[in-house]
Amino acid sequence: MKQIKNVLNKQILKPIIWCFFLVVFSSSLHSQNMSARLNAYGHLNFESVFSDTTYSNFSLGEQELFINAKFNDDFSFLGEITLNYSGHGNYRLNIERLRLKYNYYRNHSIIIGKFHTPVNYWNDVYFHARLFFPTIDRPLMFSKWIPVHTFGMRLQGQNIGKNNFGYDLLLGSGMSSEDIYSVFNEPSVTAAVHWKPVDEMRYGLSYYYTSMDDASNMAAHSHGGDDHSMNMYSGPLDFHMLNASVAYFGEKWEFLNEFSFNRTETDTLGASNNVSNFIYLGRRFLEKNVAFTGFDILYTGENDLHTYPYDRMKFILGYKYEYSEKLNVKAQVEYYTNVYDDHSHNHALGPKFEFKIQMSYGL
């Protein structure tokens, strides 16, 4: 199996990617009408946590540069770089997206590079810029198992037919490697479809699979929240994931449901079924105000060696005011508790309240 993987990586996929890069750059050199646009996004955070210990933080959130360029009618480029505070006056620079897109026929494209794995609506539509988030935080599933980035090759189609059908088929790096240097050590496969029966609505379904040699090596989990702990299991693990999204962002009502189910398989403890669901409901009034509520739940099996046993529920109540399409402020109250109070899951974190304010902007 490993030999087949190596042959696939070294003899087929890598040459294809290099050829694609060469074609893109040779084409761009001959182009006279290249255009590029630069945007910046960022946010400021205030949070108060009321748990066993109580504290408040005012912090500089993620800041990012976003570049969108067109080489010619067929080739375009998208880059996204973030800057995160990493403690003691230091900042960490990350390449979040860097991709070259070749629009080969009408609404069909081939993309190579590093991109957000199109497993659900949130990861495909928002991921880094808080300006677009409906709530202050991402759903809980993002801190546990959603493979945020993938480096590889992607076939994409969008707005096909009457129902605006779209597809993404992606072959790339697995969860252990989301960057250029160790690409395709443990490949992943993503197949996703979506359709938009009306402009404001989108339904989506996806399947993701990867096979890991070392489950403790989790590059794609770099966005873990404060509850996230390192994986101690360093053996092989198979990971299958199904996601379903329903999104509606209309003039008055906003609705988003993200469902995620995954099954992990190890020789050590067998198969484990894990599930999470995030639901958001917002009501827009006076064009720029949104009152919203949400509920997030995540539960993993006792024998899971990828996320480890974990259960959590989160209730959200918040308000957003948009000063303009490029500046908004959100205030949010959150209550966390465990699914089980009887400590049958031996990882109970206990209840906590959080109050947060976030100002996010785009330039």
Add this chain to the structure above:
Amino acid sequence: MVYRLRYTLIILLFLVNGYNLSGQINLDDFSIALIGNNTGVEQISESTMKAYFKGKYNKWPNNKTVIVVLSSSKHPKVELYSDLLYNKSFYAVKKYWYSLVFQGRNNPPYFFSSDQEIIEFVRLNPGAIAIVEKSSKIPENLKIQINE
């Protein structure tokens, strides 16, 4: 009972038709013209035209990239144009495009503050599409006819 049912059906029919009629906004009623440069299209239906403005198609039938040209906040007809094309306010249109561009799905549109600027940009850029007032000085080769 039969009469009541008949009246109810007539009222429902009226409401449905009335709703549909109010939902259809004809560009011609507002003396608005559609212009495009080297799109390979001489006639287009209103629904297809709106789909192009919403970024649903990346390319024209002649394989030219679609370049969406819109009125900016300083354009005197900005709210009318936004309503005609998107059935949204200009604020909502900006949000719509801002999100699409961030997703990497579309190239950003170009915004201009007068019809003359829009016409000039369309004239110089193959694949560009826009709407302007019919009373503007529009070169004949840029005009695209809208079918009902």
